Structure formats: structure tokens, C-alpha cells
Amino acid sequence: MLENIYISRHGFRSNWVDSSITTSVTGMSRDPPLAAHGLDQAQELAEFFANPPSGEGLPVPELLFSSPFFRCIQTATYTAKRLGMPLKLEHGVQEWYSQVLPDTGLHPRPGHAEHLKQFFPDVLDEAYRSTVYASRSGESVSELQARCDLFVDAFVNRIEAEYPNVKTVAIFAHAASVIALGRSLTGDRTKEIRAGCATTSFYRRKSTSTSDKSAQPELQSNGTSHSTVNGTKSTGTVGCWDCLWDGRADYLAQGEERNWGFQDITLNADGHVISDRGDGNPVKPGDDQPVGLAPGMEKYLTREDVYSPLKRGTAAPGQDVERAVLSMTAEPSAKDTRPPALQRKGSGAMIESRM
Template sequence: MSRDPPLAAHGLDQAQELAEFLANPPSEEGLPVPDLLFSSPFFRCIQTASVTAQKLQIPLKLEHGVQEWYSQVLPDTGLHPRPGHAEQLKQFFPDILDEQYRSTVYASRSGESVSELQARCDLFVDVFVNRIEAEYPNVKTVAIFAHAASVIALGRALTGDKAMEIRAGCATTSFYRRKSPSRLDNATQLEPMTNGTASAPGSASLEQKNTEQQKANNAKSPGGVGCWDCIWNGRADYLALGEERNWGFQDIILNAEGHVISDRGDGRPVKPGDDQPIGLAPGMEIYLTRDDIYSPLKRGTAVPGQNVERAVLSMTAEPSQQTSRPPALQRKASGAMIESRM
């Protein structure tokens, strides 16, 4: 796929070092080993994550919500590429990918401004945390393999600090720990979380009741945007050569007007629906706690039984600022690990 080069030999070495660190963290630090692994669906990111997945013997789940950041496309240049799902990519990564998992959020193939990237990651954090609690109630720690820009935006969403200086070097790791309810403003006593799995046929009333309780419990759960402490910021001491190719939003290339430079698409003709799906995936609404819209498109809805990949999402007419994806992001993969201590 265009703009998705594989890792260089040095990147493969870094992936091995990262996997060894995540699977065998220093015992004196009391660090957690991840229970679940998630990766951006871009090839280089899966390559990085697959080494850890093999070492831990944990299936790797592909999540478009943490995919690479692209700027707004120039007119008549096509759209930005979007990787496939596990069933399409398993030929390259046999026996590693979870073919049942479906993404929580989708980025726009038309590109995003910096604020829209942050909105995407805010939406992802808000929904993803509640989804994990519901679908995997015994999970304590997850590792997310993503890209420099999305790792930084995720960190800002988790901490709620949009000005936070987060580093994202190749194969570095940032670690976020959930704040206890007593440390949150207006914290409330948590109630048991309803399992988010679908009910059996014929139990629509039970499913509706569970959905309503799920929303109520999610609203009380102190795990969304701004509810995490940053413990490590771009840790790299486990890498033989240390931190390399550090990137931050201060490295964005701007035009004379101060806007991020726009980018070319894939050069292919654009047909109606080629940009779909975008925003919150159909079926994920039950985990949303805020009245949050991912610009430039509203979160989507689908008729019952409609496949996520074929769902047509509702659009808004909000204009988006012209932005650009810096060339330095094209061959990088970084990681973020989040831990929930209930």
C-alpha cells in the first residue's frame, strides 16, 4: 500500500528490544506486562507489534483509531490510504492477528488538522476505555502500538493536557496510569460494569436494559479523557542505541500563513463513499460518555446487522483547516502503554 513502507533492518532490531522490555520489564520497578495488544493497521506498525505478540503469545488487535496522521488532501489528488483489516493482512502475519476484533474509531481519508487529530484521539480514549472495561473486564494493562503523531495525541487525551510535551522516538514507550476515583474532581462510587457483549436472540428487552445501564456506568467511570497520569514520557533506556528520530508537533512544517502544509492523496479517482467509515464505528455508541463529535464528520450509525465496513456515516458541512502530514512521520512507529488500577 502506498505510504506504508516496511521497517528497515534497524527497526526490526528495535522491535526485538521493545518486545523484550515489554515482556520482561525490570522486576525492581514493579511494571505490568500487557494483557492485551493493539496496533495501528499500517504494515510497519504491525511489524513492530508482532514481535511482542509472539513473545507474549497474545493475539494482536488492529485499531484504526490510532492510525497514522495525514493532513488534508490537496484538491483532485485522491484520498489518503487506509489499510485493510485482519482478514486482509493475515497473509503477511499468519497466526498473530485477531480476526474478530473491529476498530473503535476511523480516521478520515481526506485528512485532519491538528485539532481534528486531537479530537479523534479524544473520542478514541473516551470510547475505547469503556469498551475494554465492558468486553474485557479482567484486563489491567493494554499496550498500543501507534505512530509519533497519534502517540502524542493519545497522551494529551489521556492526561487532558493539550500542551504536554510528549516525546515520540522510534520504539520508545510512554506509560499512563489511571488516577484513582478519590483523585478526580466530582468522583463518584463506581458501579459494576455491565458486560458489553451482545445478548442472545429474543432478549431485546434485556439488551436494551443493559445498554442503558452501560451508558450510566460509563458516565461514572473515571477513565476517559484527562483521567490518567503520565509515568514515563518516551522511555528508551532499553534500546541499545537509545532514543532516535525524536519527533514532536513542534516539527510540523508550516506555510506562509501559518497552516500545516497540505498533502497529496493517493492519486486514485474518488467515488462516493470511498472515505467511509469515519469517526465512531457503528455499535460503539453505547460506550460514549460525552456529547463529542469527531470533526469533520459526525459519529456514525448503522441499521441493525449492518457490517461496520459498509456502514454509511453521517456527514457535517464543517470546513476543516488545511493541514499537512510531515514527511518525518512516514516510517515511524512508537508505542503507548496504559494501565488501569481499579
């Protein structure tokens, strides 16, 4: 049974040092690689996973999962090589993009392992397929959370069905998805989870013997229990995990950097989000597919699928008052004493500054 989940953010990005860098060798838009500093952080993170601090009783990951964006795979690759295990790509934990402006295309979506193996030979698991897919038309804050709820529920049950002896996994993702995943696991939508570069949060499943109602199977609207998946009893998914620590950075030589949280987002004066431009390509029917739960993953779902982009489709002007973007005027919470090249800087792109 799955008992422990590590969730780490990718390392320091190259476009924070040189804003002219907009892509990696993949050629996909908004896919910058790690900076040299980010590669150093990835190595430090790999050493932390391979040799957890003595006396803490931390388990070593048995399976590794990563967002398919280049910077996340780069970060995770060091751990995969250090532990000698393949890396599985999961679109369900990919970056959060705001809703696309009409007639500007869709947001980018990386390919599968067979498309990316040329850049990461002998690392990627080509047989594994994602559990959930984010909408290429973008998401509101509530839709991002719904996506992560959907992912956590199906993913945990899937791991327990396909890898019944695995107790510990590690996921490499982005700031917004790191936080939303944490809120899905704990069920606490108000928890301020930190997400600095290459930092790690650690979640442990609540004991099934606890009297805490949040650890019990969820109920459908008709009162029946979501306690069985493919004839196997489910011991809890969304809201059934404790966060033992978040945003850990003591293994990083320069500590926590470019910390981001949902407290950094804001709405415009009209209460609507400032939508983002897509990739500029014409949109053909089916270009946004798949969206939400991947085909064949229904058997692992034990809660209602409420991922609304499936129903909403692409953007409409002024739609969805819950949508939010980064505040470009927000000041760092503490004085940044690092070299200028490593300091946090504002950006004209609302999402680019935190992916």
C-alpha cells in the same frame, strides 16, 4: 478495570535508509516496512514488555493493539509472539495525514485483520473490529486531537465492558498519534511528549478517591453526568490518567532515535497548512467511510463526539488555519553521531518523514 496503558511508537523505517522504498508487501502507498534496525528495536521492545525491569513493579500487557499500518504490526508482532497473545488492529490510532489537495484522491487506509493475515499468519485477531476510524481526507491538528479524544473515551469504556478483568493494555502507533493519545489521556494539551522509534510512554488511571476534578466524570453542556456506559458506572476516560513516563528508551541498544514532537510542526507564511496529495485514485461516494466512531461503538461513548471531519468532508483551498506540517528545515535537537544510514534526513514529503 483498566488501570495501565502503554503506548509505543513503531521501529525504525526502511525508507529512512532507502528513500526509494514507498511500500511493503501490502502494495498500499505510504506503507513502508521496518528497516533491519527497526526489527532489532521491535525485539528489544518485546523483551521489555515480557520482562519489565525488576524493582519497578511494571505490569505485563494483557491485551495488545496496533495501528493497521505494516510497520506498526511488524513492531507489535514481536511482542505478540513473545507474550503468546493475539494482536488486535485499531484504525483509531493510525497515522496522522494532513488534508488532501482537491482532486488528488484520498489517503490510504489499511484493511482489517482478514486482509492482512496473509502477511502475519497466526498473529492477528480476526474477530476484533476498530473502535474509531480516521478520515481519509486528512485531519487538522485539532481534528487529530479530537479523533484521539474520541478514541480514548470509547476505547477505555469498551475494554472495560468487553474485557472486565483486564488491567493493562499496550498500543503500538505512530509519532503523532502517540503524542495525541497521551494528551487525551492526561487532558494536558501542552505536555511535550517525546516519540522516538520504539520508545514507550506509560499511563496509569488516577485514583477515583482523589479530589482532583480532572479524575471525575465529565459533564455535558446541560450539566448531566457522563458517568454511565450501558448501565455501568464509568470511572473516567479523557483527562483521567497520569503519565508516569514518556518516551522511554533505556531498553534500546542505541537509545532514543528520530525523536519527533509537535514542536517540529509549522504553518506556512499564510497561516495555512500545506495540504498533501492523496492516493491519486478517483473518489466515489462512500470511499471515506467509515469515519469517526465505528458503527455500534456509540454505546461506549460518554462524551460529545466532536470529530469534525464528519462534518467537514474533503479539503477546500485555504481551509483550516490550524493545520500544520513538519518543518523540513528543523534541525535535530542534538548532534547525531550515529552512522549516516541511521541519521535523520530531510524529506520532500511533509508527512512521510515521521509516519
